[in-house]
Amino acid sequence: MLREFAVYLPCDESVAAVRQVLSAAGLRVEQSFDLRAALTLVPNCTCPHHGTALCDCQYNVLLVYQQALFAPVTVVAHGRDHHSWITVSDPPDGRAPAGLSLEIVQVLAAAHLITLNEDSETHSPASQHTDC
Numbered sequence: 003m004l005r006e007f008a009v010y011l012p013c014d015e016s017v018a019a020v021r022q023v024l025s026a027a028g029l030r031v032e033q034s035f036d037l038r039a040a041l042t043l044v045p046n047c048t049c050p051h052h053g054t055a056l057c058d059c060q061y062n063v064l065l066v067y068q069q070a071l072f073a074p075v076t077v078v079a080h081g082r083d084h085h086s087w088i089t090v091s092d093p094p095d096g097r098a099p100a101g102l103s104l105e106i107v108q109v110l111a112a113a114h115l116i117t118l119n120e121d122s123e124t125h126s127p128a129s130q131h132t133d134c
Contacts, residue, residue, distance in 0.1 A: 013060035013081030073097035
């Protein structure tokens, strides 16, 4: 299942907060990709949104584990212009522990990093972001 939430923080702050609250909840968080780090190898890359190499676009992939024996749930944080979006998704093969995605969403909501819509446990009202 895929869940996406809008966050009104710059992406680097969102990633730090997500890592902190998930770790405090007893989950193991590993960062598998960081766009800013990857772009250090491509110094002349320009941003498709800003048209300049001096953009604030970010894209981070976090792997969240409940137990070492199971596959992780993927948490992607991407953002630009001082806003970010957090996406929580189960692995396609279904090997993640049952309920881990929901646990992650609940931890993030309890920490006030995301807001759950009253009609649905999976989307915040501003989560319909599709570009970037």
